[in-house]
Amino acid sequence: MKQQNLQLDEQGRLRHLLTIEGLKRQQIIDILDTAESFISVGDQQVRKVPLLRGKTVVNLFFEASTRTLTTFELAAKRLSADVLKVNVSTSSAVKGESLLDMLRNLEAMQCDMFVVRHNDSGAAHLIAQHVAPHISVLNAGDGRHAHPTQALLDMFTIRRHKKEFAPLTVAIVGDIMHSRVARSQIHALTTLGISELRVIAPKTLIPAQVESLGVHVFHDLKAGIKDADVIIMLRLQKERMLGALLPSEQEYFRTFGLTEEKLKLAKPDAIVMHPGPINRGVEMDSEVVDGPQSVILEQVSNGIAVRMAVMSMVLGRPPAEESGG
Amino acid sequence: MKTEHNDIEEMISQMAVKLREKLGDDVVKTAVMIGIHTGGVWLAERLQKQLGMTQPLGQLDISFYRDDFSRIGMHPQVKPSKLDAPIDDAHVILVDDILHTGRTIRAAMNEIFDYGRPASITLVVLGERSGRELPIQADVVGEHIELGSHEHVKLTGPDPLQLEVVETL
Numbered sequence: 001m002k003q004q005n006l007q008l009d010e011q012g013r014l015r016h017l018l019t020i021e022g023l024k025r026q027q028i029i030d031i032l033d034t035a036e037s038f039i040s041v042g043d044q045q046v047r048k049v050p051l052l053r054g055k056t057v058v059n060l061f062f063e064a065s066t067r068t069l070t071t072f073e074l075a076a077k078r079l080s081a082d083v084l085k086v087n088v089s090t091s092s093a094v095k096g097e098s099l100l101d102m103l104r105n106l107e108a109m110q111c112d113m114f115v116v117r118h119n120d121s122g123a124a125h126l127i128a129q130h131v132a133p134h135i136s137v138l139n140a141g142d143g144r145h146a147h148p149t150q151a152l153l154d155m156f157t158i159r160r161h162k163k164e165f166a167p168l169t170v171a172i173v174g175d176i177m178h179s180r181v182a183r184s185q186i187h188a189l190t191t192l193g194i195s196e197l198r199v200i201a202p203k204t205l206i207p208a209q210v211e212s213l214g215v216h217v218f219h220d221l222k223a224g225i226k227d228a229d230v231i232i233m234l235r236l237q238k239e240r241m242l243g244a245l246l247p248s249e250q251e252y253f254r255t256f257g258l259t260e261e262k263l264k265l266a267k268p269d270a271i272v273m274h275p276g277p278i279n280r281g282v283e284m285d286s287e288v289v290d291g292p293q294s295v296i297l298e299q300v301s302n303g304i305a306v307r308m309a310v311m312s313m314v315l316g317r318p319p320a321e322e323s324g325g
Numbered sequence: 326m327k328t329e330h331n332d333i334e335e336m337i338s339q340m341a342v343k344l345r346e347k348l349g350d351d352v353v354k355t356a357v358m359i360g361i362h363t364g365g366v367w368l369a370e371r372l373q374k375q376l377g378m379t380q381p382l383g384q385l386d387i388s389f390y391r392d393d394f395s396r397i398g399m400h401p402q403v404k405p406s407k408l409d410a411p412i413d414d415a416h417v418i419l420v421d422d423i424l425h426t427g428r429t430i431r432a433a434m435n436e437i438f439d440y441g442r443p444a445s446i447t448l449v450v451l452g453e454r455s456g457r458e459l460p461i462q463a464d465v466v467g468e469h470i471e472l473g474s475h476e477h478v479k480l481t482g483p484d485p486l487q488l489e490v491v492e493t494l
Binding site: 030033034036037038039040041043044045046048049050051312313316317318 | 389394399436
């Protein structure tokens with residue numbers, strides 16, 4: 001796909017963020033470094049910087065979301081942008097021409113950025129292909145395809161705890177098959193270069209040929225998390241039960257649920273992550289969710305800084321010029 | 326052309342003396358010193374040591390407060406700002422290397438006010454040159470620098486600190 005090229009401008013700078021795939025290691029590092037600077041904005045009495053004053057950001061969410069929508073909105077507001085939230089119901093299935101018509105209308109209102117979540121893979125890509133040249137598109141999750149800002153905030157959270165990526169063993173546990181989060185994480189982790197990347201899931205929830213992405217597949221949780229530095233739990237989408245991919249939530253928890261007991265197999269300083277929303281007692285025990293190794297709420301706060309970084313980078317790339325002091 | 330290392334250390338000592346004269350011992354004791362990245366931080370560290378100040382040193386990267394973001398864009402190597410001392414009602418000593426257009430200082434003051442309402446801000450710069458575009462002047466100046474129209478001055482460091490005059494195109 002041409003998405004990798006579509007998201008960069010002529011000078012190779014990030015214009016849209018649609019997928020992690022195709023980003024260079026240094027581009028990911030630059031985003032993480034910039035996000036590090038935005039963390040301190042949260043400590044200010046006035047939690048705002050004037051970078052995107054006068055810019056308008058539109059959150060176009062065709063699919064339900066709390067965390068992602070709110071943190072994108074907060075990120076835009078902390079950059080002093082104006083934020084418009086367009087809630088589009090999934091049931092009305094806005095697609096094809098009507099979607100593009102809607103974009104034309106929003107463009108006519110002089111917006112600068114669309115943050116798009118859609119249950120069809122490729123939706124953000126389609127929008128990016130059709131927007132006016134000054135508009136940037138951020139993918140906030142498209143179908144089973146990608147959720148790049150989630151992967152970036154996860155990398156940011158890992159780096160804050162582990163400093164270096166190179167020596168790390170990372171295990172991603174759960175529904176790899178249907179998870180756009182996992183797909184983006186796999187691309188980010190392999191681009192950053194870690195020691196070993198493992199995916200752990202029942203056979204029915206592992207996509208075919210996933211090994212070609214450079215991961216080791218495990219079907220046994222205990223073997224998979226042994227000596228891991230980072231354990232990323234994925235949400236089990238309950239609708240999958242209906243598709244006969246899993247027998248029951250209870251059985252899933254027994255074999256793939258993370259408990260304190262099993263967590264002891266990982267490194268003593270291993271961190272436990274989850275993109276949310278969590279099904280307590282399905283993917284993991286409450287004791288682990290609220291335990292000392294869990295960084296789940298940090299992921300949420302870090303999401304604001306990372307999204308501020310991406311937003312300011314895509315909107316802040318005019319022609320290079322000498323700066324004055 | 327480079328200014329010798331010893332001269333700069335000597336200038337900084339004199340700036341510390343001037344600053345103490347201007348603010349008085351009581352204010353200096355409780356003041357919050359803030360350096361602007363990168364040169365201002367190097368200077369602020371030295372001044373703080375010489376004045377025996379106890380509050381944690383503040384560091385500002387004013388990239389998020391620049392007035393030319395829409396023309397120049399995001400600075401690629403922005404560093405985190407770090408202001409651990411409370412700013413409300415504090416006497417702030419703001420330190421930068423070169424005072425030129427005044428725009429950096431404007432941005433720094435805006436950022437400081439987002440952390441609280443200081444009792445006062447005193448501006449300290451190592452070098453002052455012509456070219457002001459805003460009504461901003463320094464309270465303590467190390468040296469007035471005369472530059473030709475195609476010259477530019479910058480501080481290199483941190484060890485040794487050197488003022489360097491370079492030709493611009």
